[in-house]
Amino acid sequence: MSTALDARIPGGPIAEKWNRHKFEMKLVNPANKRKHTVLVVGSGLAGASAAASLAELGYQVKCFCFQDSPRRAHSIAAQGGINAAKNYQNDGDSIYRLFYDTVKGGDFRSREANVFRLAETSLNIIDQCVAQGVPFAREYGGLLANRSFGGAQVSRTFYARGQTGQQLLLGAYQALERQVGLGRLRMYPRTEMLDLVVIDGRARGIVVRDLVTGAVASHAADVVVLATGGYGNVFYLSTNAKGSNCTAIWRAYKRGAGFANPCYTQIHPTCIPQSGDHQSKLTLMSESLRNDGRVWVPKKKGDARPPNQIPEAERDYYLERKYPSFGNLSPRDIASRAAKEVCDEGRGVGPGGRGVYLDFADAIKRLGVETIRERYGNLFEMYERITAENPYTVPMRIYPAVHYTMGGLWVDYNLMSTVPGLHVAGEANFSDHGANRLGASALMQGLADGYFVIPYTVGDYIGSAKLERADESHPAFRDAERGVAERTARLLAIDGTRTVDSFHRELGKVMWDYCGMARNEKGLTYALGRIPEIRAEFWTNVDVPGSADELNQALEKAGRVADFLELGELICRDALERRESCGAHFREEYQTPDGEALRDDEHFAHVAVWQYRGEDRTPERLQEPLEFENVHLSQRSYK
Amino acid sequence: MKFILHVWRQAGPKAQGAFSVYEATGISGDMSFLEMMDVVNESLIEHGEQPVAFDHDCREGICGACGMMINGIAHGPMRATATCQLFMRHFEDGDTIYVEPWRARAFPVIKDLVVDRSAFDRVIAAGGYITAATGGARDANNILVAKTDADDAMDAAACIGCGACVAACPNGSASLFAGAKVTHLGVLPQGQAERRQRVLRMIAQMDEEGFGGCTWHGECHEACPKAISLDVISRMNADYLRALWAMRDEKQEQGAG
Ligand SMILES: Cc1cc2nc3c(=O)[nH]c(=O)nc-3n(C[C@H](O)[C@H](O)[C@H](O)COP(=O)(O)OP(=O)(O)OC[C@H]3O[C@@H](n4cnc5c(N)ncnc54)[C@H](O)[C@@H]3O)c2cc1C
Numbered sequence: 001m002s003t004a005l006d007a008r009i010p011g012g013p014i015a016e017k018w019n020r021h022k023f024e025m026k027l028v029n030p031a032n033k034r035k036h037t038v039l040v041v042g043s044g045l046a047g048a049s050a051a052a053s054l055a056e057l058g059y060q061v062k063c064f065c066f067q068d069s070p071r072r073a074h075s076i077a078a079q080g081g082i083n084a085a086k087n088y089q090n091d092g093d094s095i096y097r098l099f100y101d102t103v104k105g106g107d108f109r110s111r112e113a114n115v116f117r118l119a120e121t122s123l124n125i126i127d128q129c130v131a132q133g134v135p136f137a138r139e140y141g142g143l144l145a146n147r148s149f150g151g152a153q154v155s156r157t158f159y160a161r162g163q164t165g166q167q168l169l170l171g172a173y174q175a176l177e178r179q180v181g182l183g184r185l186r187m188y189p190r191t192e193m194l195d196l197v198v199i200d201g202r203a204r205g206i207v208v209r210d211l212v213t214g215a216v217a218s219h220a221a222d223v224v225v226l227a228t229g230g231y232g233n234v235f236y237l238s239t240n241a242k243g244s245n246c247t248a249i250w251r252a253y254k255r256g257a258g259f260a261n262p263c264y265t266q267i268h269p270t271c272i273p274q275s276g277d278h279q280s281k282l283t284l285m286s287e288s289l290r291n292d293g294r295v296w297v298p299k300k301k302g303d304a305r306p307p308n309q310i311p312e313a314e315r316d317y318y319l320e321r322k323y324p325s326f327g328n329l330s331p332r333d334i335a336s337r338a339a340k341e342v343c344d345e346g347r348g349v350g351p352g353g354r355g356v357y358l359d360f361a362d363a364i365k366r367l368g369v370e371t372i373r374e375r376y377g378n379l380f381e382m383y384e385r386i387t388a389e390n391p392y393t394v395p396m397r398i399y400p401a402v403h404y405t406m407g408g409l410w411v412d413y414n415l416m417s418t419v420p421g422l423h424v425a426g427e428a429n430f431s432d433h434g435a436n437r438l439g440a441s442a443l444m445q446g447l448a449d450g451y452f453v454i455p456y457t458v459g460d461y462i463g464s465a466k467l468e469r470a471d472e473s474h475p476a477f478r479d480a481e482r483g484v485a486e487r488t489a490r491l492l493a494i495d496g497t498r499t500v501d502s503f504h505r506e507l508g509k510v511m512w513d514y515c516g517m518a519r520n521e522k523g524l525t526y527a528l529g530r531i532p533e534i535r536a537e538f539w540t541n542v543d544v545p546g547s548a549d550e551l552n553q554a555l556e557k558a559g560r561v562a563d564f565l566e567l568g569e570l571i572c573r574d575a576l577e578r579r580e581s582c583g584a585h586f587r588e589e590y591q592t593p594d595g596e597a598l599r600d601d602e603h604f605a606h607v608a609v610w611q612y613r614g615e616d617r618t619p620e621r622l623q624e625p626l627e628f629e630n631v632h633l634s635q636r637s638y639k
Numbered sequence: 640m641k642f643i644l645h646v647w648r649q650a651g652p653k654a655q656g657a658f659s660v661y662e663a664t665g666i667s668g669d670m671s672f673l674e675m676m677d678v679v680n681e682s683l684i685e686h687g688e689q690p691v692a693f694d695h696d697c698r699e700g701i702c703g704a705c706g707m708m709i710n711g712i713a714h715g716p717m718r719a720t721a722t723c724q725l726f727m728r729h730f731e732d733g734d735t736i737y738v739e740p741w742r743a744r745a746f747p748v749i750k751d752l753v754v755d756r757s758a759f760d761r762v763i764a765a766g767g768y769i770t771a772a773t774g775g776a777r778d779a780n781n782i783l784v785a786k787t788d789a790d791d792a793m794d795a796a797a798c799i800g801c802g803a804c805v806a807a808c809p810n811g812s813a814s815l816f817a818g819a820k821v822t823h824l825g826v827l828p829q830g831q832a833e834r835r836q837r838v839l840r841m842i843a844q845m846d847e848e849g850f851g852g853c854t855w856h857g858e859c860h861e862a863c864p865k866a867i868s869l870d871v872i873s874r875m876n877a878d879y880l881r882a883l884w885a886m887r888d889e890k891q892e893q894g895a896g
Pocket residue numbers: 041042043044045046047064065066067070072073074075076077078079080081082164165191192193194227228229230239240241244245247248284286403404425426427428439440441442443444446
């Protein structure tokens with residue numbers, strides 16, 4: 001028996017919950033806002049939008065990021081687009097449909113009330129971004145243009161060429177910098193959060209390291225908002241930026257914040273295949289390409305002919321064949337597994353047979369090269385740069401890669417973690433995508449959280465908690481600072497023989513092989529034995545050069561990899577305990593006769609929330625039961 | 640492939656820097672320039688030396704974190720390419736390659752190839768935005784933007800803020816960077832209300848940061864990984880003059896009243 005968590009979902013019909021809740025939440029009077037400090041860790045879409053909006057409201061805001069500028073947060077790399085239920089195309093979209101698609105896309109493992117609010121606020125996001133000057137694509141008449149993304153049959157994705165994340169982030173960044181210019185917000189770039197400070201059961205601040213000088217410092221506050229992104233880099237190779245890490249949420253976990261569904265990690269179907277062991281990251285080719293590209297492999301095993309010499313009749317357009325109604329736009333988890341399956345059968349293409357074709361020949365014939373260039377020019381160029389092949393004439397080769405993490409710190413309806421005063425936004429929380437995120441929904445969620453949810457719920461918390469003043473002189477800050485300094489000193493003192501990267505690669509391979517696209521009990525059990533061994537070797541044999549009081553990138557990496565080595569184990573444990581398949585979590589033991597994910601709603605229609613209990617103890621698995629009152633539990637079908 | 644690298648090493652902002660020579664071996668043409676640097680760094684660590692510090696993050700040419708002077712050229716020899724998207728197949732086996740940090744008065748070196756570009760953030764904070772506090776925006780389709788304007792705005796907005804333009808400019812000018820923002824926001828209907836103030840404040844801030852003036856060398860455009868057009872500078876200059884005139888008129892009116 002485990003304790004159930006209360007998500008504090010407001011009452012009333014789903015479509016009224018958020019409005020009603022907004023009215024019921026406590027307000028902080030404008031003159032008092034100035035007296036409250038909010039720390040926002042992260043300057044991606046979620047962090048920058050939250051920090052800017054909170055500063056506009058009048059709170060004292062401090063925002064932190066590890067890059068040299070907030071504009072470089074990983075959100076900048078998002079390519080394809082952002083969803084919103086505007087129904088500008090008159091194709092039958094609505095808030096309800098976006099809600100429905102998201103719950104279904106997440107394979108019935110998300111919280112209905114949150115998803116509905118997400119769909120609702122999606123409308124405001126587009127308005128807000130346009131007001132800021134985000135240059136979304138337009139039709140000739142001047143109206144906004146849309147494209148389609150996987151898992152949807154309507155066209156609701158807004159985009160700015162292949163640089164949607166960049167443009168949305170620059171909008172939020174400019175709003176943030178405006179507040180910096182007005183003196184209402186202080187930005188701390190090149191600063192890494194290394195611990196959370198909890199006093200009397202409430203989050204009251206953080207400890208950070210200045211990455212240039214190495215100085216360790218404390219910041220006290222009334223509320224801490226973590227918006228530190230996802231943890232896909234636990235796999236070493238992923239589409240995430242090199243610096244993306246789990247450190248902030250992992251430290252919060254160790255200070256008591258529950259970690260939800262760590263095993264829900266998304267493998268994106270369309271990435272450039274790995275070319276060798278030297279590779280430092282994988283590059284995504286936006287899902288939007290599946291609007292016009294057709295995915296295929298040869299029907300014959302080991303067919304080594306160049307693609308243009310394989311006649312139509314000998315090609316297997318397997319997505320169109322298996323999922324006729326969604327075809328090339330099937331959701332990510334399904335498209336990724338299908339690619340793995342055909343490659344496992346020996347029908348993969350390119351070096352090592354780990355690749356499938358994404359072919360634009362038909363689209364070019366139908367629409368002309370110019371239209372394709374207009375839609376995807378920069379993606380084609382990026383592809384050619386990396387592979388030295390021209391996708392206008394030779395089909396792209398793609399393969400799935402780790403891309404996004406649906407799991408993250410557990411939050412209630414107010415986006416507050418199990419530690420009061422610690423809010424979590426964006427990819428860092430677990431909230432809205434269930435076991436599989438639909439394309440173009442992460443940007444939507446990050447901005448919904450930051451612009452439209454956090455500013456309200458942070459106020460509600462401040463307004464209802466009678467907070468004593470806390471400042472940096474509290475002994476809890478000294479303790480945390482000491483802990484950070486000691487850990488740094490320990491890493492530097494090991495002076496072993498292996499580089500940090502070599503451990504990271506080793507961990508990544510175990511994760512990918514045993515906890516990647518397909519998982520089973522035997523493999524997970526093996527990984528659960530192997531990861532602690534790698535971790536033990538890390539702590540006795542890693543070589544971290546340099547010192548603590550300077551810019552030391554090897555040291556930064558070492559701290560992050562040390563955390564991944566712990567998180568990796570929790571991911572495997574969660575994957576092992578979830579004895580069903582759902583969305584991106586595919587357990588080979590649980591599948592339908594035709595190889596689709598087989599859920600077990602009776603035993604697993606819940607969020608698994610892991611509670612840390614100390615270094616040598618297995619964490620406790622708590623549950624938040626999920627109820628589906630609006631979208632009825634059914635087997636997902638995209639056929 | 641094999642390369643001889645002369646890499647700028649500088650322990651800290653005030654330390655004396657110098658080139659160190661390293662051999663990069665076992666490099667494949669499919670490696671990016673940064674992946675080659677990774678190989679060099681791994682071997683430095685294995686030999687008990689400090690790895691070369693350099694900024695990077697996305698490795699997809701979009702975050703703007705990376706940037707090195709490669710044989711004296713910002714981001715190296717390929718046009719419209721950031722360092723992380725430069726692949727070693729574009730070099731000859733055995734080449735000698737010089738690697739240095741951005742060099743500009745407004746971008747002091749922090750360590751090795753890492754420089755402080757925070758001046759760019761301050762230029763944006765001075766005026767590189769549209770004031771639109773969260774909430775209260777009208778329906779997005781109520782603002783019509785001609786497709787050509789949206790395209791022009793997007794062309795300019797593609798700037799990744801890497802600083803190559805400044806590093807490439809003999810005067811250390813940030814005109815391409817600032818012009819890109821002035822143009823992005825200035826061609827959109829939403830950006831009109833603040834158009835004058837924006838350009839005045841951004842230019843004042845650039846001067847304060849120690850960026851030089853633009854004398855039309857055009858090196859910035861050559862170095863820009865997004866090939867931002869020099870037109871953005873003309874546009875900024877035109878906006879600037881217009882804003883100055885408008886201010887003069889306003890002053891005269893006030894004086895007359
Ligand atoms: C290549 C790629 C393409 C994508 N394309 C799309 C798309 O088209 N549509 C879509 O909806 N989604 C897309 N996604 C997903 C989406 O981009 C991300 O989920 C989203 O941007 C995450 O935003 P965020 O604000 O939560 O975090 P991030 O943008 O990752 O920001 C994290 C922030 O936290 C800071 N940080 C992290 N740790 C610390 C620490 N310890 N101390 C201090 N600061 C810290 C970082 O400096 C950074 O500022 C894509 C993802 C990738 C990888």
